[in-house]
Amino acid sequence: MADATPRARQPPSWANIPRDLAGMVLRLLPARADRARFAAVCSQWCAAARQLPLPPPLPLLALPDGTFYSLPHCQRFRFPGFGCAGYKSACCGRWLVFPRDDGCFLVDPFAGATVALPPLSRVRLRPPNATAKYVQLPGVSMFYPYATWMHIQDPKKMPVINKIIMCSPNLVAAFAGSTLTGAGQNSQIIVCQPGASSWSVRAKDPCKLFEDMAFYQGKLYALANDENLLIVSISQDPTTGDPQISRFGQVISGDPWYSTIMPGDATGKKKLYLVESGGSLLMVRRKVCCRLEGETVMAEQSEFEVFKADFEHSRWVNVTTLGNDQMLFLGRPCSRVMSASQYGVPGDQIFFLDDVLENYCKEYSFDEETTSVSVYNMKSGKVSSPLPMVWKHEMILATWLFPWD
Numbered sequence: 001m002a003d004a005t006p007r008a009r010q011p012p013s014w015a016n017i018p019r020d021l022a023g024m025v026l027r028l029l030p031a032r033a034d035r036a037r038f039a040a041v042c043s044q045w046c047a048a049a050r051q052l053p054l055p056p057p058l059p060l061l062a063l064p065d066g067t068f069y070s071l072p073h074c075q076r077f078r079f080p081g082f083g084c085a086g087y088k089s090a091c092c093g094r095w096l097v098f099p100r101d102d103g104c105f106l107v108d109p110f111a112g113a114t115v116a117l118p119p120l121s122r123v124r125l126r127p128p129n130a131t132a133k134y135v136q137l138p139g140v141s142m143f144y145p146y147a148t149w150m151h152i153q154d155p156k157k158m159p160v161i162n163k164i165i166m167c168s169p170n171l172v173a174a175f176a177g178s179t180l181t182g183a184g185q186n187s188q189i190i191v192c193q194p195g196a197s198s199w200s201v202r203a204k205d206p207c208k209l210f211e212d213m214a215f216y217q218g219k220l221y222a223l224a225n226d227e228n229l230l231i232v233s234i235s236q237d238p239t240t241g242d243p244q245i246s247r248f249g250q251v252i253s254g255d256p257w258y259s260t261i262m263p264g265d266a267t268g269k270k271k272l273y274l275v276e277s278g279g280s281l282l283m284v285r286r287k288v289c290c291r292l293e294g295e296t297v298m299a300e301q302s303e304f305e306v307f308k309a310d311f312e313h314s315r316w317v318n319v320t321t322l323g324n325d326q327m328l329f330l331g332r333p334c335s336r337v338m339s340a341s342q343y344g345v346p347g348d349q350i351f352f353l354d355d356v357l358e359n360y361c362k363e364y365s366f367d368e369e370t371t372s373v374s375v376y377n378m379k380s381g382k383v384s385s386p387l388p389m390v391w392k393h394e395m396i397l398a399t400w401l402f403p404w405d
Contacts, residue, residue: 016044029057034070058343059329059336060401061373062087062096063391068401072345074389079109093334093402097164104161106194110403115194120159120176122198123190124237125149126244147186147207152177162187163333167215169194171234171243175210176201189213189222189232191243200237200244211272212332216281223274223283227254227316229309252314267297269364273330277337278323281309283316284330286352290364297364301383304350304376321378322348333399350376353398369393 017025022045029038038045058071064087068077087096087107095106095115103119152159162175170193177187186207190199209225213232220232229252237244273284285305290297307316322328327340330352340347354371370390376383391398 034075056338057403058338060403061389062399062401064397069389071387072343074387076389087397093336095166096399096401097161097333104164106164106166109401117164117172117194118192118196118198120161120199123149124198124200124242124244125203126200127203148205149188149201149203149207152186152188152207163210163213165213165215166194167220171220173213173215173220173232174199175213177207189220189245191234191245193242196242198242200242202245202248205248212274214274214276214281216276221251221274221281223272224254225270225272226256227272227283227285228252229254229274229281229283229316251311252309252316254316267292269299271332273332273335275328275330275335275337277326277328282319282337283307283309284328284335284350286330288364299364299366302352302374302376303381304352304378306378322350324348327351329400331398331400333397334402336400336402348378350378352376353400354393366393 025038061069061071063069066078068079069075070077087098094108094110096109097104097106104117106115106117108114149159159176162177164172164174167173171191172194173189173191175187176190176199187210188201188205188207189210190201192199208222211223211225213220213222215221220234222230222232224230228250231249231251233246233249234243235246236242267290269288269290271286271288273286275282275284283306285307287303287305289300289303291300292298306319306322308319310317322337324347325339325341326337326347327345328337328350329335330350332353340349351373352375353373354366369392371393372385372390373387374383374385375387
């Protein structure tokens with residue numbers, strides 16, 4: 001005889017949440033850490049997180065001790081089972097650069113992938129038998145050398161890589177110079193394939209005060225301290241098939257802004273950044289306002305100006321806004337522009353880092369021993385520090401990581 005007692009109705013399982021509803025929830029989670037927690041609930045939610053089209057999460061902020069902050073709520077975490085401490089900088093969004101005895105390698109902490117890059121002791125010269133060149137300066141009776149690759153590879157001052165960009169799966173470009181102080185110093189552009197045994201460099205080209213570079217619409221551009229924008233033409237070595245620089249061309253002549261003494265014993269220091277935004281190439285000029293305390297230069301507020309590359313007329317055009325829906329994450333290793341409205345974040349703002357290592361070159365210090373992310377409002381011109389994350393200045397090279405790159 002069948003049991004006539006009615007069974008208690010089982011409540012529906014959260015694992016059976018409709019796919020469209022899961023997508024609505026996921027779109028409200030701008031932080032990568034929150035999306036990871038969502039995916040960890042069960043296999044169905046994990047599949048939804050992988051298969052549903054989602055806007056990119058906000059970037060992570062990485063510190064050299066292996067600590068990461070997930071924006072916008074500043075959640076602190078580490079990648080489980082993966083050591084990220086000791087990186088030197090970031091490369092092209094999602095890669096961290098780790099030094100080794102003679103070279104470096106790139107690590108993707110999201111996928112656990114690695115890419116080896118050749119050491120600077122292995123560089124193919126173009127032309128192969130290059131020697132140092134000398135030029136005569138106007139009004140000077142002596143010949144003076146200008147710096148080329150042949151000058152900066154002094155064994156006592158081995159060149160170092162100051163910035164790396166992964167342009168494509170087959171092309172890596174880097175600034176290589178004679179100091180560790182980063183952009184704004186004498187350097188040359190070198191190129192290679194990921195995993196190659198050597199770099200390629202145009203040995204006779206003069207070094208420049210490069211500030212930043214970007215791979216924009218399939219072409220490599222470099223920005224010098226004088227605000228000149230150069231296009232770097234890449235060809236293929238007919239013998240090896242490896243990438244090589246065939247020529248440099250100037251596409252915009254800058255109107256350089258130099259450090260000047262300002263009223264009240266104040267001074268200004270300049271930093272330049274190159275970043276793509278909505279199909280345009282932008283130059284961001286950051287002026288660090290400083291005051292003099294005896295022989296010490298102390299940094300205070302930062303001011304920003306943004307310029308768009310007008311390639312048709314070969315000029316920089318000042319723009320007063322990023323757009324109400326745009327926010328810029330600015331850092332020396334890597335910068336990106338993102339949409340703000342999809343996360344309920346105010347737009348037309350620049351989130352910027354201190355680039356502390358570079359500051360030693362530009363000869364200024366800070367009042368405080370700690371630092372954080374600061375935000376510049378393009379509309380009001382004011383700087384604020386709304387994020388509570390704090391680290392010490394000696395923890396240099398904090399950087400943005402962009403998981404979707």
